[in-house]
Amino acid sequence: MPDPNATPLLEVSDLSIEFESAERTVVAVDGVSFSMAAGSTLAVVGESGSGKSVTALSLGRLLPSPPARIRSGRVVFEGIDLLTLPEPALRHYRGGKIAYVFQEPSTSLNPVFSVGFQLSEAMALHRHDLADRRGAGLAALTEVGIRDPERCWRSYPHELSGGMQQRVMIAMALVCRPRLLVADEPTTALDVTIQAQILGLLREIRSRFGMAILLITHNFGLVKGFADHVVVMFRGKIVEQGPTDSLLASPRHPYTQALIACVPRLGDSKKRLATIDYARLDSLLTPS
Amino acid sequence: MSSLPAKSSGLWRQVISRPQGALALGLLAFLYLCALFAPFLAPYGPSDQDLQRTYHPPTALTWTREGLSVRLYKNSDPTQALYQPIPGKTAVVRWLPLGHPYRLFGLFPCRRHLFGVESKQKIYLLGSDSTGRDVFSRLLYGAQVSLSIGLIGISISLGVGLIAGGLAGYFGGWFDSLVMRTTELLMAIPGLYLLLALRGAFASQFSSGEVYLLIVIILSFLGWSGAARVIRGLALSLRAQTFVDAAIVTGLSPWRILWRHLLPNLASYLLVASALSIPGYILGEAALSFLGIGIQEPAASWGLMLAQAQEMKVFMCNFWWLLTPGAAVFLTVAAFNLLGDTLRDVIDPHFRTGNR
């Protein structure tokens, strides 16, 4: 467990983000605050449209602006507010100290360049100290469990399966030795078996390299045994957060309860799955 | 794939709301209206000669007590075409006078023209050519040929391309191979030589209507292969969309799937492709006519008019007005390209959001 007294690696406070269009302005993230210690794992759980991915993208200022606009808040990483940092200074963090792994590995890799080229490019940007980029890249591919790294280095993204592509994405994140890895739905596009492998891999590299992992997911099933802390988001707000075990054991907020209940479990076949009663949640959330 | 605005009216509204789109559409509307009303707008027929007034410069307009008038000119040396305005002598411009008879839209017999001057004098807004024909009138009549050839040509070539490419992409198999090998063959031959060879294969003593038809057919024959290849690619990718599978499982016949599911999704491409390839036909006709194997005298087309402007005398004596068909070609081509680019810009973001 990380030392609770240490200064946090990442501290997000009162973050609000809105999307402006000609017709209307939508508040995607509304007063979100959480923090992460170095080497910890945090899971942000929520449905599509809950603002979880927007929050994750805003950490590296990856949101296109316009239409996105940060209305308020601070994102303090290693003591520096990333939201006010000038763009060139930010580049040092984005991809370097904060690495991303996205949902669709097939579209996150550039189809016209080989894996080796893309890995070298990532290192050229963020690891000037490395003399032997090829060696480091092959090592990273080995670290993510690719059996034949030489062949993988030469291959093009379309020659790899979805699980392998995601491993390459993780290797690309790893070569830069980030302090924080943001994994935005890293397994949603993959089979359940591959999903288990990728999550196992992420767990392993966290303990080996001591990097913090921010996992974005819609599936509470992935959280147990992976994250130390959980943040539950609903309609842009955090409805509940806390240590994973206690939150899973006794979720307080009705939304959290519903989101946990709707995960299908093995061994209770043909029972009706719990669903989320949005009307009831709305009446609970809007103060009358 | 694409998720276009559901109704095409929304698309055109978006095109007009952009300045370059409004400019292109406005310009094209103006040009096509001119072509449509050419006999009415033109003071003279396309082949009305006046051998007393060859290479006449554009007549200057002045304002007199009688109203808008044209200056009158005197040719000091008939061999040199040295026209001098006669001081103080003018002819008043008459509005809606009776002139030579014509049929408006080829249907309604009519003798009224927009403007003219008394029959002994001439109004040459853009000068006259080597046989004293009014360049302005010929430009209008030439627009009928040059502007329609693009529309008809693109309809034929896109129609053939749509059928060949669409079927090849949807059904695949031997038909696909046949179509693709044919297009490769056509594309392997340099266009200009094929054009010349095809034109040469036919006898030259055609009536102007037949020549017009021949040019359209030759140009379409060259043009369909490119369209067919792109459409085949699109049909292939649409074929892989699950909504086509869903339509098959529903029990739709292949023709109905092609008609109701593939064609509407190709519409955006066809629109952009048409706008961007019409200039090719206009330029193709101009090139053929310029080389003397296109539209024949005495009919008018912009390419033919430009061909006549290549005489040495024109350059020596600076008869610049004979180059106005070039400006017309330029304007038309630019307008179509502008329209095509705007259409693509309007459609493209929808492609992107449609993919999410």
Next chain:
Amino acid sequence: MLLEVANLVVRYPLPGGLFFRSRRFVEPVKGVSFRIRAGRTVGLVGESGSGKTTIGKAVVRLIAPHSGEIRYRQERIDGLSGARLHPYRKRVQMIFQDPHNSLNPRLSIARILGEPLEIHFPALRAQERRSRAADLLRRVGLPSDSLDRFPHEFSGGQRQRIGIARALAVEPELIVCDEPVSALDVSIQAQIVNLLQDLQQELGLAYLFISHDLAVVEHMSDEVLVLNEGRIVEAAPPEELYRNPKNEYTRKLLAAVPSL
């Protein structure tokens, strides 16, 4: 017995050869047999590349089997094509994985739902088709004023409901569900799974339910077929599969399901 599949083999020739088809081929389905009784659900679970989607496509005859038999109510349908498949198309429908491209973006919901009605109930007048389409929407839990809207105006879960309504339009007996919830959030997945179960109860539908997620398959099915590399490696009722998996591969799939 509603559907009987015996020794189903599906082959694709590999591309290659300038003029002639190459003699090399891939065989995603290598001799698969199973049966579906009316009103019951057979689950088909396996990883990407196991051939599960291919089996589903062969059953609805989107692809032709290389060999083997597919019988629907005792009748062979594996050799039929074109118009002779027409009566079968009214009995067997399909729901697709990706809700984003399984609906034609250029057609309104009314036309998407009206199309199967036009084909299989030619006697209906336009107004009747429309009211039936509205009924279908209500049945899958969507407001009937959605008729004049277009697919892009709906969320993933709503589009999947529209896909279900389209399958229901012809009043089928069997629906092949090809990964119908894999692209959806867990919360929406639960809604769709419940909807499919409700419809089964109401209409007596049979399902061939295809997924890579054993938890969902187990939840839906009366019998689970575990598919690996084109072959069924284990077939058992879900409770038995969960309590006493016999095959190594089944155990791997079970272990991969995240537990709460």
